Amino acid sequence: MAMPALPRREFILLSLQLLALTQLHGCRSSELVLGRDPITSPLMVEDHCEALAHWAEKGIRDAVLINIDTHDDMRWMREEKIEALRGIHRNRDWRRFRGAAGMGDNGLYHIGNWIYAGGRLGMFREVYWVIPFDVFSMADPDAKMRRFLKDYEFNEQEIQSFSLHDRQFRGTFHGVPLTVCDIKSLPDISSPLLLSIDTDFFPPYSTVHEKSYLPSLHELFTALYARKYRIMDAVVSYSVNGDFLPPHLRWVGDTIGTILEKPEMINADPAERLTLLQQVDNDYRGTDAAAILALLDSWEPRYPEASLAAYRALAHTLRNDPESALRAAQESCARDRRYCTLFPYIGTYHYSGGNYAAAEKFYLAGLAANPAMANGLFQYGHCLRRMGRVREAIAWYEKDEAANGPFPTRFLITEMYLLLGDRKAARDSLAKAVAGLQRNRYAEVVNEETARAIYTALDFCDREGLGELAATLRRNPTVAAMFAAYPKKALR
The missing domain is CATH 1.25.40.10 (Tetratricopeptide repeat domain)
Incomplete structure (x- = not known):
């Protein structure tokens, strides 16, 4: 039997109610489930604090943030800087907001405190910091975590609010709820969240767990997929600036972005190119310059990439052949300007070894390639x-x-x-x-x-x-x- 038609006024009210329901987090069909849905075009940034301006401009408010990172990025800020940043945020002056980032005295926020800034601005209501270290598996994890936070320069008063709950260390940092966990204790979160991954997570994770980078990526994303997180937005940071990530490991950051866009690849055999990069990196970590160069001689013509040229430069550096290393670094930089940071990286290697003349050649080459570096x-x-x-x-x-x-x-x-x-x-x-x-x-x-x-x-x-x-x-x-x-x- 046909239903009687609703009067126009009731029909409009019902339509508005249904529209409102579709805007609730639990009913939005457009939300992406991590591991099931592609996250197209995740924001790829050099400095992690670029995420703050990005999310501020998108109007993010009262969000849960999962930050997978070696560093907390929650350092305390003076109140006058918070207030200055709040004024810019309130006025929606996004160009000025982005320009306020910097480590110098005139900067209002930077890579070490952007999450705290976001919490104080009301953008993040809760933060989960996923660490690469296996502290929770140690004897007396509560004491070890307190020592861990102290080593990260949390003071005693800031540490007092934290307590251990299974493998999560929960507390509040100057009014911003913060939970420290690892990939074995990822939180259960039903509401949509922001995902932030810093590539600098992987060198210590790889070392602590004695795994190369591809297995480490597999472990992290398998754990994330199991939680079926609904993702509002995702950001990946390289963190090569400031020397938090060696420049030759940019390919790991690139791979994170690709996995977010193609979630099915985590359970497939690695592509030939990734297998090659992993093997070259294994040989570099083993300081086997001859093996690196032999692999590159065979495969680099097929994959003429900046990342592989960077490993060639590092292999020549291991062989104490700075001229060949300089040529390979120049080739890497020419293929992708993001790899120009390889010059000062190798320069510092020579400086540390007392070869100042060789070091200067690399420093000057880097500054010539990118004067703003x-x-x-x-x-x-x-x-x-x-x-x-x-x-x-x-x-x-x-x-x-x-x-x-x-x-x-x-x-x-x-x-x-x-x-x-x-x-x-x-x-x-x-x-x-x-x-x-x-x-x-x-x-x-x-x-x-x-x-x-x-x-x-x-x-x-x-x-x-x-x-x-x-x-x-x-x-x-x-x-x-x-x-x-x-x-x-x-x-x-």
Whole structure:
């Protein structure tokens, strides 16, 4: 029997109700299920913090974020920076929002704090950080996780809110709910979520679990597929900038993007090209330069890719043949400009080995290929200093400071002025160095060059009678930790 027709008013109301229901997360047919549906054109970014501007412009609010990453990217920010960023966000000035990213003093957010910024802006209501380390399988995992967060420079007050629930460590970071887990303890989430994968997850995961990259990718995506997550959006970061990922491993990031677009490939035999890349990488990790070159001689004509040319450059580097390595690096960079970071990467290898002339060739080649590149600036400054070219070192240190902030570079600049005998410039520079250190809660001395520069600054303070500046410097927790980690008498 036919149903009686609804009056027009009731029909319109019913239609509006049905439309509203289709907008609920649980009813949206357009949502993509990870592992079942292709995620077409995931955003591929160099710096992870580019995801924040992307999602801000898309109007993301109150979302759950799963971040698969070696780093937390949730470092605390000063309130004035949060407020400045909130104003830009409120005004929907997306060009200015993107321009506010940067490690320098003028930046409002960066790769180390973009998730915290997003939480404070109301974009993320909850964050899950998937780590590559097997901490949860250790004895007394609660204590180990507290130590883990401390090593990542969470302070005691921030760690207090965390507690262990099975293989998840749950807490709140300055008002942003944060759960640390691993691929064995991925959360059950029924609502649509944001997926963020940093390629730098895979080197430590591969090392800890003693697996090469393709099996590591298979393990991660198999675990993700089992959860049947509904994906609002996905971002993949390379993180080669800042040297968080070696440039020759960009192919791993490319593969992540391909898997998102073609989910079925995770259970198929690897393509010939991927098998070749994996074998070449295995040989590189085994420092077998002859095996790498033999493989490339056979296969590179078939796959004339920047990634394979990069491995050729690394093989020649292992053989201590910098000229052949330089030619291969130039070929890699010519095939794909994203691989130009290979030059400073190899340059730093030579700098660390004391071959400063060879190192400089690579640094200069990289800067010629990409003058805006920030990779290697700090190390090139070291290299110039070792070659006695102090004024040139200052110029390159200043470029690094502009890109990455005053610590530790401003201490190196102060040391250079002292080598030149310019006490006034050294005083002015030291005041900037101490001010920059005081502003940086996360400053850490991680090498002898920085430790030596800070000891030199303290000696200068004592000679010049700069008692207040010296006292401020000695009281700083970063410097106090340096005294224990790098005793002055132990420096070479």
